Amino acid sequence: MRWFGTLSIRWKVTLVGMLASMTVLLVAGTIFFGYGVKQAREDLDRSMQLRAEILGSVSAASIVFDDPKSGLELLEALRIDPRMAAAAFYRADRSLFVSYQRTEADVFTELGALLPGGRRWSAEHRLFVHPIDFKGERVGYVGLASDLSYLHDVVRRSILVALGVLVVCLLLGWTLSNRLQRVVTRPILTVADERSYWKEDAGKLLVGGFEAKGGKTVSYRLDYELG
Numbered sequence: 001m002r003w004f005g006t007l008s009i010r011w012k013v014t015l016v017g018m019l020a021s022m023t024v025l026l027v028a029g030t031i032f033f034g035y036g037v038k039q040a041r042e043d044l045d046r047s048m049q050l051r052a053e054i055l056g057s058v059s060a061a062s063i064v065f066d067d068p069k070s071g072l073e074l075l076e077a078l079r080i081d082p083r084m085a086a087a088a089f090y091r092a093d094r095s096l097f098v099s100y101q102r103t104e105a106d107v108f109t110e111l112g113a114l115l116p117g118g119r120r121w122s123a124e125h126r127l128f129v130h131p132i133d134f135k136g137e138r139v140g141y142v143g144l145a146s147d148l149s150y151l152h153d154v155v156r157r158s159i160l161v162a163l164g165v166l167v168v169c170l171l172l173g174w175t176l177s178n179r180l181q182r183v184v185t186r187p188i189l190t191v192a193d194e195r196s197y198w199k200e201d202a203g204k205l206l207v208g209g210f211e212a213k214g215g216k217t218v219s220y221r222l223d224y225e226l227g
Contacts, residue, residue: 017177040154052130060134075100086145111143
């Protein structure tokens with residue numbers, strides 16, 4: 001930090017103001033970024049739970065009456081959502097009833113591991129298993145696997161927005177700091193210039209008085225007053 005000591009007062013005031021602004025912006029941006037990602041994860045969970053409950057309620061009869069064709073038609077409706085990577089219905093004994101898969105990854109093994117119910121994050125998917133009840137009796141389960149493209153989009157947008165806000169705020173902060181530092185440092189520099197001028201004149205008086213009177217007392221007194 002030796003270079004900081006060589007800067008003028010104006011630059012020091014500007015840099016300190018910019019550093020404080022940057023710190024506040026980074027802390028605030030980190031908090032908002034974390035909150036946004038947390039909200040996105042919760043939104044994805046709510047969406048998957050809602051779909052699982054709907055699919056479970058309309059597929060119970062297919063499982064009870066062992067009608068895989070109608071069950072598969074229900075799962076095929078998920079094609080309208082490109083984020084839904086895979087889905088499956090399981091019987092009460094946890095055997096696979098019907099399944100739908102958009103991705104080549106083997107997610108059914110991971111879904112089967114979540115039976116009889118639960119949710120889990122994997123490297124590429126959000127996995128969700130929900131029980132299916134019919135007239136108060138457990139008849140099966142529905143498993144869903146969503147890719148993480150929604151979260152990736154949220155993270156990407158959040159980073160771009162945060163960077164844009166940071167750049168704009170830094171430019172505004174630099175402009176304001178550059179203008180305000182003149183207001184702050186002008187009185188200080190004025191006083192410093194006057195004090196330097198006064199010391200210079202007082203030094204001349206000191207030399208003159210010392211030569212005229214040879215007074216050591218006068219010299220010490222002036223040095224004390226000059227500080």
